[in-house]
Amino acid sequence: MRQIEAFRAVMMSGGVTAAAAMLSISQPSVSRLIADLEHAVGFQLFDRRGSRMHPTKQAETLFEAVQRSFTGLDMLAQAARRIRAHPVGTVRLAVLPTFAITVLPPVLADFQALYPDVKVTVEVLGHRGVEDRLFLGQADLGIGVTAPPRDGIRTELLARAHYLCALPPAHRLTAQEVVRITDLAGERFIGPMHEADALWNGIDAALLAAGVEPVRMLECQQSMPMYAYVAAGLGLSIVEPFSARLYRRLGVVTRPVAPVISLDFTFLEPDIGPTPPPIQWLRDAIRREAAAAMLET
Numbered sequence: 001m002r003q004i005e006a007f008r009a010v011m012m013s014g015g016v017t018a019a020a021a022m023l024s025i026s027q028p029s030v031s032r033l034i035a036d037l038e039h040a041v042g043f044q045l046f047d048r049r050g051s052r053m054h055p056t057k058q059a060e061t062l063f064e065a066v067q068r069s070f071t072g073l074d075m076l077a078q079a080a081r082r083i084r085a086h087p088v089g090t091v092r093l094a095v096l097p098t099f100a101i102t103v104l105p106p107v108l109a110d111f112q113a114l115y116p117d118v119k120v121t122v123e124v125l126g127h128r129g130v131e132d133r134l135f136l137g138q139a140d141l142g143i144g145v146t147a148p149p150r151d152g153i154r155t156e157l158l159a160r161a162h163y164l165c166a167l168p169p170a171h172r173l174t175a176q177e178v179v180r181i182t183d184l185a186g187e188r189f190i191g192p193m194h195e196a197d198a199l200w201n202g203i204d205a206a207l208l209a210a211g212v213e214p215v216r217m218l219e220c221q222q223s224m225p226m227y228a229y230v231a232a233g234l235g236l237s238i239v240e241p242f243s244a245r246l247y248r249r250l251g252v253v254t255r256p257v258a259p260v261i262s263l264d265f266t267f268l269e270p271d272i273g274p275t276p277p278p279i280q281w282l283r284d285a286i287r288r289e290a291a292a293a294m295l296e297t
Contacts, residue, residue, distance in 0.1 A: 004066055006033035007045065011055060011063045090119045091278055094130045094139035096265075097222050099286070102242045103293060107285045115278050134268045141279050142268035143286070154271040156283075159290045163203065163261040164244055166230045166237045169251040173236070179255045181210040188235035189214030190226050202261045203238050227252055242293045265290070 009019035010030065020027045038045050041062070046053040055063070095104065100122055108120060123133060127147060133139035134153050143158060165179040173179050173187075184207070191214070192200030207214070215235075220226050223239045230237050231250040238261065244254045267283055269275065275283070 003033045003037035003040065006030050007037055007059075008063070008066050010034065010046070010053060011059070011066075015053060089117075090121060091141070091282065092121045092123070092133075092139045093141050093143075093282075094123045094125055094133035094268075095143040096127065096130065096145075097124050097224055098240055098242050099143045099265075099290075100124045101224060102246055103286060103289045107282065107289050110285060111278075111282060114281065118278055130268060134270055137270060140269070140276075141282060144266055144268055146264040146266055152271050153268050155266045155268050158265045158267050158287055159294065160262055160264050161241050161294060163238050163257055163263070164241050164254040165257050166227055166239050166244070166247070167253045167255065168230055168233045168236070169253055171236060171253070173255065174253045176255060178258050180258050181206050181212055184214045184236070185212045187214050188218075189216055190218045190220065190229050190235045190237040191216050192226075193219045193221050202263060206238075206257075206259065206261050242290060245293060245296045 005023060006019060006029075009022045010016060013019045013022055016027050016030045016034075020030045023030065034045060043058050044056055045059040045062070046055055093104075104122065108122075111118075111120065123129075123139065125133065127144040130139070130142040130144040131147070131150055131153065134142045135150060146155075146157075149155070165173070165184075167174050167179075173183055176183070192203060218229060218234055220229070223243055226237045226239050227243050227247040228250075229235065231247055231252050238257060240263070241254075244252070248254070267286075269279075
């Protein structure tokens with residue numbers, strides 16, 4: 001195991017000196033452990049060129065397996081922390097951008113009043129990034145979208161969101177109570193990038209089903225900038241509902257869309273041990289706040 005630790009440290013740090021510092025041992029000890037490991041596995045791990053060590057292709061392949069093993073150890077450490085449950089010193093959240101900006105602020109204000117000694121870290125990521133953080137044991141709670149199940153992660157529905165049409169204040173479609181997809185024909189449309197993730201698949205599918213081709217002069221990957229561009233009069237868009245109440249202050253008008261375009265947002269947690277009370281409190285509060293945000297649309 002010590003040989004593997006030395007190998008991992010060299011691969012991660014790029015050299016024997018840095019690896020020795022990581023492991024708090026001497027440089028000769030690292031070199032000896034690497035040599036012993038090479039003897040054990042039966043192939044060369046590094047090309048020695050002066051003071052530099054360059055990993056071989058076999059070393060890179062072995063490193064992938066080592067990383068998977070250490071991920072398992074990290075998950076065990078996190079499981080122990082969750083089983084202990086109290087005290088929880090830090091809660092690590094990995095969430096989609098719109099939740100970080102619109103739903104979390106009032107929730108975290110209440111959380112800090114209730115748990116003043118618990119530190120909260122919020123990492124803002126796309127869905128794949130949220131999944132990765134949970135899978136690697138680097139987050140306690142995630143907010144993403146419905147996706148195929150992934151080993152080591154359990155999910156639960158947070159909210160089913162009906163998307164809205166966001167309109168500049170003087171737009172002709174503000175006179176309608178509901179905006180139909182067919183109403184978008186020929187409109188300047190601030191649309192999601194086609195390579196964006198599952199948050200936007202339903203929009204493209206609805207446009208295609210209706211045979212509608214809006215004028216796509218501006219594309220973006222996230223809903224918050226889309227709302228901002230609508231507020232600036234650059235066009236209209238179809239967006240998630242959670243940010244609507246924030247952007248109404250800037251004059252954006254929202255209307256329901258027909259046919260309905262919906263998407264399920266989910267909680268993600270490591271599939272290990274019980275949920276600690278502070279994290280359960282956050283789940284319940286986030287669900288309530290998300291429901292309140294949708295009611296205001």
